[in-house]
Amino acid sequence: MIHQYQNNGYNIVLDVNSGAVHVVDKIAYDVIGSLEVMNSFHTPETLGKENTYRYLLEQFGGIYSEEELKEVLEAVIELTEAGQLFTKDTYEDYIGEVKQRKTVVKALCLHVAHDCNLACRYCFAEEGEYHGRRALMSYEVGKKALDFLIANSGSRRNLEVDFFGGEPLMNWQVVKDLVAYGRAQEQKYDKHFRFTLTTNGVLLNDEVQEFVNREMDNVVLSLDGRPEVNDKMRPFRNGRGSYDLIVPKFCKLADSRNQDRYYIRGTFTRENLDFSEDVMHFAELGFKQVSVEPVVGEDTDPYAIRESDLPQIFREYDTLAKTMVERERSGKGFTFFHFMLDLEGGPCVAKRLSGCGSGTEYLAVTPWGDLYPCHQFVGNEEFLMGNVDEGIVKPEIADEFRGCSVYSKEKCRDCFARFYCSGGCMANSHKFHNTIHDTYDVSCEMERKRVECAIMIKAALADEEGE
């Protein structure tokens, strides 16, 4: 399967099943596209047949010379032989086998506070309460959660724990005590905890910063961008904006971590479809690790992204990608989470095609110790899997999540981006289609665009290296 597109003056050919990326001239672009239409299952043998060359002559005889067409066809045959063009998707049985392997729990999202000191309008946690009551996790419940993780992690050494909410700094002492408890277990069980804190920054102070820099592998700082954008969507409960209080603290924290191992993370909505301006606002503030993600809202929410917004969103991603190339070239580069792509490495096929791990490797824990497949399912009783005292009491829920991969989703089979999103977010699928085996279509459109932009950036930077 070939996906080809033009972006920022580059002709790009992605061999979907190998992940090989080729930047080509116009004739190669036309020839490869035409060969894909002729037979998307081409092999070196079918490409080498006389009728393939004749087909190209019929298509392009009056446009390109015979010599050029032969040259390109030979190059295509060579790449196909090398497994970098017309590669087959031979992974379905393999993924089936991978999914049957016994999984271990390797990550927990600890909802240490179902309460929040902000009242963000789009919050899926409904001001931290997740359709339920306000609550803080006790140290005892948190300890049992870490014990559960250790006991169910098999031989996996690195264990990830995200302190999440609501706002976790509203339960700060418990966070610190749980980190200490986790560290005390590491040697005993030959484990290593990687802690993450996701915070809105309202309660961030020097003491928190010092602790976070010592203990947290990653910290996610929530802020939406320009002051007017942030304050409209992220006000305090009394309606006052949060930008002025929070930004200086986030800048200080990011610098104190040498601009590493953190993300400044925003959400864009229908009310700031010009979100590339917000990303650039972060860059101007000096942030080097940026993530700005589309909101997920009901169709009835005025801020929700609609299908009709996609053309503008695509233009924004294009603008952002071009600007990032320019900034990189002038030594002012920054990382945008959704454009991160490692063409030479990155995850293996098993990881890329088997889904995000929610419900099996990754679970969310409520303040009172209930277990859910992920933070987004919290509060939906249909997905209550168990609790930290009894463990998983409904393994059938884990089995359903285990059975979910790109091959269980019809829409993913023909999608070139399936190796980059792993079939998309199961919670979003359930939200819009009442099943985890579907996809949230607007999100898919955006993901495809982001993958295209990310590859273009690689092409542009490689172009510079070659000059």
Add this chain to the structure above:
Amino acid sequence: MKHIKTLNTQTLNHTVKKGGCGECQTSCQSACKTSCTVGNQTCENRK
């Protein structure tokens, strides 16, 4: 090649043999909590 410049030599098919160890980070643990981004994760075996 005159007409084609290939950006990456290491392709996905090579990861089938040694992949699937499961030591990598779960996708929502990095920054995203509302989408699914796996392609940008790091392989623990390559560190």
